[in-house]
Amino acid sequence: MSGSQLPVERFDANARDALGDPVLRGALRRATDLFGERRRAAIDDVGADDFEALRDHARAIKDATLAHLDVHLERFVAQAEARGAKVHWARTGDEACELLAGLCAGAGAKTVVKSKSMTTEEIELGAALEAHGLRSIETDLGEWIIQQAGEVPSHIIVPAIHKTKAQIAALFADKLGTDPEADEKALTAAARDVLRREFAAAEVGISGVNFAVAETGSILILENEGNARFTTSLPKVHIAVMGIEKVVPRFEDLAVFLKLLPRSGTGQHLTSYQSILTGPKQDPSADGPEELHIVVLDNGRSRFLDQAVTRASLACIRCGACLNACPVYQQVGGHAYGSVYPGPIGAVITPQLVGVGKASQLPYASSLCGACREVCPVRIDIPALLLHLRQEVTEGHEPSGSPFGAQRRPAKRGERLGFRLWSFGVRGRLRYEWGSALARFGQRLVVRGGYVGKVGALLSRLAPPLGAWTGTRDLRGLAPRSFRARWRQELRHQELRRQGLTPSGGER
Amino acid sequence: MRVALYVTCLVDQVWPSVGEAAVRVLRSAGCEVDFDPRATCCGQPAYNTGYHDQARPQARQWIESFEHSGAEWAVLPSGSCAAMVHHYPRLFERGDPWRGRAEAFAERAKELCGFLVDVLGVDDLGARCPARVTWHDACHGLRELGLRDEPRRLLGKVADLELIEMEGADQCCGFGGTFSVKYPELSTAIVDRKCESVAATDADYVVSGDVSCLMQIEGRLRRIGSTTRAVHVAEVLAGMVPARQQETSA
Numbered sequence: 001m002s003g004s005q006l007p008v009e010r011f012d013a014n015a016r017d018a019l020g021d022p023v024l025r026g027a028l029r030r031a032t033d034l035f036g037e038r039r040r041a042a043i044d045d046v047g048a049d050d051f052e053a054l055r056d057h058a059r060a061i062k063d064a065t066l067a068h069l070d071v072h073l074e075r076f077v078a079q080a081e082a083r084g085a086k087v088h089w090a091r092t093g094d095e096a097c098e099l100l101a102g103l104c105a106g107a108g109a110k111t112v113v114k115s116k117s118m119t120t121e122e123i124e125l126g127a128a129l130e131a132h133g134l135r136s137i138e139t140d141l142g143e144w145i146i147q148q149a150g151e152v153p154s155h156i157i158v159p160a161i162h163k164t165k166a167q168i169a170a171l172f173a174d175k176l177g178t179d180p181e182a183d184e185k186a187l188t189a190a191a192r193d194v195l196r197r198e199f200a201a202a203e204v205g206i207s208g209v210n211f212a213v214a215e216t217g218s219i220l221i222l223e224n225e226g227n228a229r230f231t232t233s234l235p236k237v238h239i240a241v242m243g244i245e246k247v248v249p250r251f252e253d254l255a256v257f258l259k260l261l262p263r264s265g266t267g268q269h270l271t272s273y274q275s276i277l278t279g280p281k282q283d284p285s286a287d288g289p290e291e292l293h294i295v296v297l298d299n300g301r302s303r304f305l306d307q308a309v310t311r312a313s314l315a316c317i318r319c320g321a322c323l324n325a326c327p328v329y330q331q332v333g334g335h336a337y338g339s340v341y342p343g344p345i346g347a348v349i350t351p352q353l354v355g356v357g358k359a360s361q362l363p364y365a366s367s368l369c370g371a372c373r374e375v376c377p378v379r380i381d382i383p384a385l386l387l388h389l390r391q392e393v394t395e396g397h398e399p400s401g402s403p404f405g406a407q408r409r410p411a412k413r414g415e416r417l418g419f420r421l422w423s424f425g426v427r428g429r430l431r432y433e434w435g436s437a438l439a440r441f442g443q444r445l446v447v448r449g450g451y452v453g454k455v456g457a458l459l460s461r462l463a464p465p466l467g468a469w470t471g472t473r474d475l476r477g478l479a480p481r482s483f484r485a486r487w488r489q490e491l492r493h494q495e496l497r498r499q500g501l502t503p504s505g506g507e508r
Numbered sequence: 509m510r511v512a513l514y515v516t517c518l519v520d521q522v523w524p525s526v527g528e529a530a531v532r533v534l535r536s537a538g539c540e541v542d543f544d545p546r547a548t549c550c551g552q553p554a555y556n557t558g559y560h561d562q563a564r565p566q567a568r569q570w571i572e573s574f575e576h577s578g579a580e581w582a583v584l585p586s587g588s589c590a591a592m593v594h595h596y597p598r599l600f601e602r603g604d605p606w607r608g609r610a611e612a613f614a615e616r617a618k619e620l621c622g623f624l625v626d627v628l629g630v631d632d633l634g635a636r637c638p639a640r641v642t643w644h645d646a647c648h649g650l651r652e653l654g655l656r657d658e659p660r661r662l663l664g665k666v667a668d669l670e671l672i673e674m675e676g677a678d679q680c681c682g683f684g685g686t687f688s689v690k691y692p693e694l695s696t697a698i699v700d701r702k703c704e705s706v707a708a709t710d711a712d713y714v715v716s717g718d719v720s721c722l723m724q725i726e727g728r729l730r731r732i733g734s735t736t737r738a739v740h741v742a743e744v745l746a747g748m749v750p751a752r753q754q755e756t757s758a
Contacts (some may be wrong), residue, residue: 012691019693327680331697365691367684367698368556370651390558419554423562426517427569432548436521451730468689472696473727476522483520483527484545491531495541 003151008338008354011361018332024162028333031161035324038267039375045269046259058256059378062315065249069305072214072247073296079217083279085292093123093299100125100206100239101132103293107237109134109203115221115228116140117208118156118318119241119297121340122353125206136206137198139227141191148175154334156341157265157320162333195227205231205289209242210317211257212294215250218278219294222261222271229275238280238289244301245314257317260377265319300353300403309388313348315378322372322382328365337362344372348385355404356392363389414464433484440478447477509628510540512579514570514617516589516719517549523719529746530585530620536746537630547573552592556685560599567596568606571613581627582617585742586718587649593617594652619649620742621717625658631665635747638668641739642711644702644725645678646718659717659741666744674705683724699728706736712752713739 006014018024043051065072077087088103090096104112112134114120126147129136138147142159146152149171153159160168168187173180178190207228211220219240221228232238248254254276262268281288304310323329323343334342339350339359347366351359363386366372372382394412398405425435446452446459452466452475460467469475511534515527527543534541551566570593574582584590594617596610624630643663649655656678663671682688682698689695702725706714714729714736716722726738739749 015691015694019697025697327682327698327701328694331694363558364687367647367680367682367687367695369647369680369684371647371680374651387556387558390556391560392558394558395560415557416559419557419559419562423554423559423565426548426551427565429546429548432517433545439521451727465686465689468692469727471692472731473699473724474730475727476723478521479524481524483515483524484543486524486528487531487543487545491528492543495535 003146003149005152005340006335006338008350008359009361011336011338011365014336014338015328015332015365018336023164023167024333025331027162027164028330031158032324032330035158035265035267035320039264039321039324040267042263042267042269046263051260051263054256054259055377055379058260058317059315061248061253061256062378065247066245066305066311066314069244069247072249073244075214075249076212076217076247077296079214080212080219080279080294081217083217084282085217085279085294087294087296090295090297090299093297096123096241096295096297096299097125097128099295100241101129101134103237103239104129104134104204105132107204107291109237111135111137111198111202112204112206113137113139113198113202113231113235114143115205115207115223115231116143116159117206117241118153118340119208119243120206121153123241123297123299125241137195137202139195139198139225139231140223141188141225141227144191144195145171148172152335152340154342155320155323156318156334156343156346162335199230199234202235204237204239205233205235206239206241207232209240209246209294210261211254212242212247213249213251213254214247216278218251218276220254221275221277222258222273223275224266224268224272226273229273232275232277233288236289237291237293238277239293239295240277241295241297243297243299245316261317261319264321264375264377304352310348310352310385312380313345313352313385315380316345316349317378319377321375321377325371325375327367327369327371337365344382344386345376345380348380348382348389351389351392355398355407356389356396357398357404357407357409360393360410363393436478436482440480443477450477451475452477509538509581510542510577510579511581511583511623512574512577513541513543514547514550514573514582514584514589515543516584516586518719518723519585520548522723523740525748526585526719526740526742529740529742529748530583532746532748533620533624533633533742534583536633537624537628539628542577542579544573544577550589550592552589553685555592555595555599564599567599567610571596571606571609574613574616575609580616581623582613583620583623584617585620585740586720587619587646587653587655588718588720590617590619590622591648591652619653619655619717621649621658621662622653622655624745625661631661633662633665633745634667635665635745636667636669637744637747637749638751639712639749640670640672640710641713641715641744642672642674642706642709643677644674644681644706644714644716644721646716646721647680649717650678655717659715662741662745663715669744672709672711674709674711676701676705679705681721681724683720685720688724695724696728699724703728703732703734707734711736713737713744713749715739715741715744717741 145160155161172178209219280292329343347362519526551563555563600607682695722738
């Protein structure tokens with residue numbers, strides 16, 4: 001019953017649909033405003049200066065780790081295996097799904113419980129397990145809601161951010177037979193009842209990983225509901241799935257990220273639960289799984305690593321702060337991006353995962369306002385990465401051996417021609433002045449009282465940007481006299497007079 | 509002090525009173541102002557859309573212009589175009605002599621408010637503006653150049669001006685260059701939120717440091733029938749913004 005993404009190629013159409021949904025927009029506005037406020041309060045609590053120092057520290061750890069990722073990963077694997085975990089490598093999402101399905105079959109599983117993990121969303125694990133005849137149950141409340149609704153998450157830490165309480169109550173009434181007027185408490189209790197039974201039945205628990213510590217072979221999982229702790233301790237087999245970028249060198253590094261991630265994401269000082277897991281249980285009478293498997297996934301990440309510019313996107317700790325702060329995300333939500341990773345960081349990561357040609361609209365799904373960079377706990381310069389990807393879209397080509405070699409970049413003929421013409425017009429002073437004089441003459445057709453109102457269908461076709469602008473906004477026309485004309489005729493002379501010269505007197 | 513004024517192409521062609529205001533403000537702050545008509549557009553539209561090959565000649569044009577000007581500083585009545593100049597080095601490979609020239613230019617390029625307050629140490633230009641105004645932080649001035657207090661300090665010294673902070677003054681207006689026409693519905697949804705915040709202040713004028721944002725906000729305000737007008741901070745500082753009788757909408 002897994003949902004599917006909207007087409008990543010059509011951010012424009014997806015966004016238009018989202019804008020036409022006032023309930024969605026109301027839910028998004030309330031939630032993103034609230035998370036923004038909580039984040040600010042949680043940071044004030046640390047002190048802004050200390051928080052800035054933490055951000056620097058976190059990024060330095062990430063950069064240093066990424067520079068020698070192989071070394072840190074190998075150390076992590078050696079340590080984890082020394083503690084009894086079994087580590088598996090997966091190059092692609094499909095390979096990871098096959099591997100996981102095989103591990104589940106080996107454990108004789110019929111029911112699998114999952115705690116929230118974007119990496120497993122990325123590889124579409126839920127659908128893969130179902131295809132192998134397994135029941136895969138999401139246990140994070142938001143994820144479970146999404147699964148019941150047959151949708152996909154629209155936020156990386158708040159999967160059901162786009163849903164209102166009323167919609168959830170209606171969904172529960174339909175699926176569980178609860179009172180359609182039930183309040184949050186009753187709804188949560190109803191979900192808990194169902195989920196407790198699933199936890200008890202499941203043979204395998206699958207989780208993600210927030211951080212993997214090379215020094216000790218431990219994994220850290222952050223959550224607020226206790227479902228991840230159940231997932232990783234009740235079933236006799238626990239499988240953790242992590243991207244290669246999740247490793248940090250030292251145990252003490254966790255202290256830095258623990259101060260940053262919850263504050264940035266949900267505005268919490270700390271998540272309600274932090275589970276640091278090191279190997280399976282050692283003592284048969286203790287709690288915990290008998291087997292711990294860790295699946296280390298590449299799925300394109302080593303390609304990001306190869307490029308100095310895009311490598312920075314591997315520093316992302318998936319806190320979701322940039323989504324909440326983004327004026328585009330605030331309006332359209334996550335589904336419009338057509339990717340498991342939405343928002344500003346998603347617009348950077350997705351084209352790298354699925355190909356710049358296919359996701360060519362996403363780097364443009366930003367006003368480049370920089371709010372994302374301002375809130376990013378690891379200081380990823382997202383606007384700079386978007387600019388880089390825009391250049392990839394217009395001027396780049398797939399390197400040889402790229403898995404996206406068969407993809408075509410958009411031709412953008414009209415836009416390309418437009419910029420060539422523009423470039424011709426602004427490269428020299430005379431062309432620019434003649435060009436603007438011509439435009440000044442031509443605009444008399446459409447300018448009324450200094451402004452262009454909504455233009456007709458014909459003009460919209462001839463000059464699409466003009467139609468696009470004036471559909472909803474008046475456009476200030478070119479001024480009757482340019483600044484440069486005023487400068488030549490008056491302003492410059494005032495300067496000369498100030499220096500005791502006259503216009504006709506020439507330079508001294 | 510000799511400054512080269514780069515009014516930007518939008519000011520030059522669409523909103524020339526901003527350039528005139530910048531000239532007046534800089535002169536009243538004691539600067540000798542030069543303007544080079546060979547400098548046209550900074551190249552930002554092409555750069556931000558991914559056409560670096562078309563942006564590069566503009567970078568060269570502006571770098572040469574500034575080198576010939578002999579001015580100490582380049583001043584721009586736009587945070588966005590000033591930030592673009594700061595991006596110029598990225599258009600040239602390491603080892604390309606243009607890169608060093610771009611870096612030298614970037615170090616001398618300042619947005620008007622930042623130049624007045626941080627370089628000249630001036631905040632009172634003796635202007636008067638008997639009106640209620642609200643300030644919109646243009647994103648690039650705020651987040652690329654770090655200008656938050658400078659314009660507020662300058663506006664704070666304008667006689668009879670009442671500055672009312674709007675909610676989310678630092679939220680984007682949704683312009684974003686070609687974003688505004690690539691995703692017009694989205695761009696409009698974002699500016700609608702800005703217009704809501706402006707309306708809540710009941711201001712006569714919304715003031716900002718970038719005419720691009722002002723064109724977006726003004727364009728939407730006019731379309732929805734608001735009586736609030738958009739003006740550039742340079743126009744306020746030059747004393748060019750008249751008092752307004754609150755027009756009652758019909």
